[in-house]
Structures are given as C-alpha cells and as structure tokens.
Amino acid sequence: MNIIVCVKHIPDPNLPGVMDGFRLKREGVQGVLDPGDEFGVEAGLRLKEELGGEVTLVSMGPAQAQEALRRGLSMGADKAVLISDDSLRGADALVTARVLAAAIKRGAFDLVIAGVESTDGYTGTMPATLAELLGVPQLTFTTAIEVSDGRLRVRRQSADGYQVVECSFPCVMTVTAGVNEPRYASFKGIMAAKKKPFEQLSTSELEVEPDALKPGQEVVEVSLVEQRKAGEVLPDDGQGAVRIATFLKEAKVI
C-alpha cells in the first residue's frame, strides 16, 4: 500500500509566536513537526506494518521544514518530499492543497493521511480541498482505523458521538489527536533517517499552473486574542452549588 502522509513544519507552539507583518514568522524561529501530524505519521506507519507498503511524507514549506520531515523519517517513514519555493510564501490553504495534490499525483497512491487541521493556521480546509483536487473520497475526523476486505473503515468523531464510515481506496483520511499514541523515534531511527531518500522540489517541477499558485485570500487584519479576564469570585452563601450549575449551563458545558 502506498501511503502518503502530509506533514507541516510549524513554529514551536510552546514558544510565543512571532509575527512578520500579517504572517507568522517561520524562518529563523524554532520549529517542530506539527504535533497533530505525529498522529498521521503513526497511523501511516501502523497501516504499513499491518499491510505492507511504503510511507511517503509530503510537506510544503521553507527549507527549514526538512526538520519536520526528518522527524517523521526517524519515526519510521520511508521517504520524504519537500516542496519549497520562494514563490510560495504566504500561500493560503487552497494553494497549499494544489501544490500537495500536484506532488502526490506524481506517483501512485492508495491513501493520503493528514491531520484534521494545522496547529498554527487552523483553517482545517486543506485536506478536504486536497481530496477534491485528487478526485477521491475523504474520511475525516477519524478516531479509529481499520482495513478489511480492501476497504478503509473508520470511526468518525461527531458532535454527539461517532459515525462508522467506510470507503474504497484511493482516498484521503484526516486523523484526530487520540487516534493512536505516536511512537518516539529511537536513536537507531534517527540515524537511519539520515540515509533515507529525501527529495526537495520547486514549483517548476510540478504540474501546476503559475496562476494557481497565487493566493486568492488576502489577510486584511491580524489582532491579538483578548487577554483572559480574571474569573468571578462568588462567596458561598449556601447557594454555591446552584450558582456553579447555572454558570455551567449558561456555558453549555452541562
């Protein structure tokens, strides 16, 4: 089975984000493999261990993004492709999907795995767009995965429970955090990653129209999230429990 896992190199979410105009500064800051993508890599590796085949990582990003790909290779992926091009700075989710689709179409694939959304941009629209561009079905928000009789069958997280959905290959699948427990890279894996095939491409090496690489989205304003306000302190006059329950109901928690 040819498994593609889309991964993203993002600024370390544990450090304060640095802005570069209306964009998140990506170059020269400490980056990591998007923690959400670790679940995708793990899902790919488990399917490969079960069914055989190959796991290929695909990413779009600055040259520094190869760190994220190395991390995935250390975990056990077989090879990696990085599409890196100055013209892609400020690409939106649609452009990203077009670039990844073009890269994925260069070879045969059975399954494309992605996280539900990135931990920096959070648009969550890329995987669905990618499935449309590849012309294959998509299974999203998966929390459990199995393959039987040559079909992919997943549990799909919904607001009030889960749905069981299945489809044939090839397809796109997005995984939630919690679908598995990503493995740690061993030292052997880290050493082996150095020797695995690593391909870096520019957009000119992909079959994609130059116009399709221009972002259609324009960021007109960026503002900071409102600082969290101090909580409300209610002295317990015997009605404490009721007031807490009312508060939680208003917050739609219970």
Next chain:
Amino acid sequence: MDLDLSSEQQEFQKMMRSFVDDAIRPHAESWDRDGELPMDAVAQMAGLGLFGLVFPEEYGGSGAELLTLCLAIEEIARVDSSLAITLEAAVGLGAMPILRFGTEGQKAKWLPSLAAGAALAGFGLTEPDGGSDAGATRTTARLGDDGRWVVNGSKAFITNSGTPITSFVTITAITGERDGRKEISAIIIPNGTPGFEIGRPYQKMGWHHSDTHELAFNDCRVPEENLLGARGEGFKNFLRILDDGRIAIAALAVGLAQGCVDESLSYVHGRSAFGRSIGTFQALQFKIADMALKTDLARQSFYRAAWLKEQGRSYRKEAAMAKLYASEIAVEVARDAVQIHGGYGYIEEFAVCRHYRDAKILEIGEGTSEIMRLLIARELGLPEG
C-alpha cells in the same frame, strides 16, 4: 574547538526529554513509594533501544557512542534516578563485561537479549565484608572433577540481580593462588542455577525502585565455559570496565542536579513571602546560580571524559574527576534545592525530597569518592601509601 552535540544527539536528547516527561515523570513518586522496579517502564525504555545504544548492530544494538548513552541517562535522572541507574548498571555492569571480555559464544548467547532490554544482568564484585578492597574477596570458585565451577560465598548490593527478567549475574571469585596472591576470575552464574540464592531486596535510603539484592552461593555449579575473560584477570578486567561506568554515573549525577535546578526555578517563581515572589530574593538567586554553575561544570567534565574516550585517548583520570565532582555537587545541589523548598522540600510530594535521598549513593557506588581521589592522585604520579 567544537562543544556541540551532533544533530542526531540533539534530536535524541529532545526525544528523551519528551519520553521522560510523558512516561516517567507522572509515575516517579509512586514507583519510589512502591519500591519495585516498574517492569512496564523498563519495557518502554527497551522499546526505545536504550539498553542497546552502545552495542554493535550485529548484537541488535545501535552502535552509538558512550556519550549518547550518557545523554539518555542524564535525561532520565532529571526525574528518576532509580530508572537511570537501572539502565546504567544494565549496560555498564551487566552487558559490557560480556562484550569486552566474552568469547564469541558468550556474546552470541547473552548479548542480543541484553541489548534488546528483554533481559537484564548484574555484576557481583562487592561482598558483605568488602567492596573497594579486591583482596577482601572471599567467594571461591573451585573447578570440580566434573569440569564445573563450584561457587561458594556471597555478594552484596548487586543491582539488577533479582528482577523478573534477570538472566545472569557475573561474579568475581577466588579461583586459586598465583605468586602467593589470590587469583580472582569472573564467572557467569545464570539465574535459577541450583545453589544460587537471591536475597530479599534491601531497604535503601534512596534508589527505592532500583533492584538491589544480596546474593548467596552454596555449592553452586556452572560449566567451566562460564569463565568470563582469562582466568585470574577477573578483577583487573572489572576495573577497566569501571572507567566507562564512572562517566555514566557522572551523567546520572548531572541529571539529578539539573532536575533540582529545574524544580527550584519553578518553585521560586510560584512561591511568595513578605509580599513578593521568593525568586526576587538575592539570597535564593545566588543559591540557584551556584547550583546551575556546578551542574554545568559537572556536565562539561563528563562530556570531556566521554570525548577523550571517543578520540582513543587516555581518560581514566578525567573519568574519575567527572564522577567525583558530579556526585559531590549532586549532593550539594540536592541539599540546596531542599533548602529552597523549605518545609515542602522535606515531604515526598516534592521531587527534590526524593532527589536528596537519591543523591548520596552517587558518592559511594561504582567507586567511592575516596577511591576516586586515590585514583586521581595515582594518575598525578603520587605514590601508593
């Protein structure tokens, strides 16, 4: 001069840090209270290949440098000294003598499971009546008429000797006399051999969930081929192994000290007295600065010793210096961390309490501070007393 770790070592260190935070930190306190080696944690460490790091790939290892193993030990010791010493002793005392002095047959038989972390082994040198003094060895091994060693005696404080996956203990024993002196050889005793009894675990001051036992041998018979290394070389060979072990113990001590610095930093940020954060008091700032200083110097000293080894240069003195300095500052730094924590430092919910108990043994195990000073003095050319 290049003081950087390789990019692979840096990545490995990061991975170790997140593994320790996720899989060890949440349990360290309760493991310590239970006082039993947590075998599921050992299995997770084995899954990461930690027990095989420095062994050749032909035995299932990763062929890494000693420093890489030290990085793993340091990261674990920031949080849990018992598991750090379990790894250190498994590699340095259990498996390494087989790699260094074993026959091809012995290596093929024992190393793959040890490197995989599927089995553990111990080394028995110390006896109830003597540790640092080789001449005090009383355990005997007589080659019987049936071509088997008959072992009698006892060993004390043997790490990893009684775990559910311990496969053998290598012991030193008197096998005869040569030029009027005791001839000491190393012999492999598989666990389960009749006459080999594993005593109850010790009630230790620290290292509570590291597995340590007294061992007794009563007419315990093993095949002649279980001799490890040349006959009469048992003690000498063991001393050669200890140089590497000292670098690893220094790494463990540095990890403990760093753990104390980290805990103290986070504590002083959160605690207030006299209307302000206690982190603003110079008295505590100076204390923490000194703790960090000592920790960093100790780290440089074990890095240097490991580097000298990798360069194929002499490192005995530097290894002894690293072990001596790192273990002594670990005790000091842990004591200061408890002081910074005040009353909370004296209760078990705070990690520094455990770190303080765990620190002391570092000045004793794998060569006492006194032996380290003697060794350094010898390396400086000073005469034997």
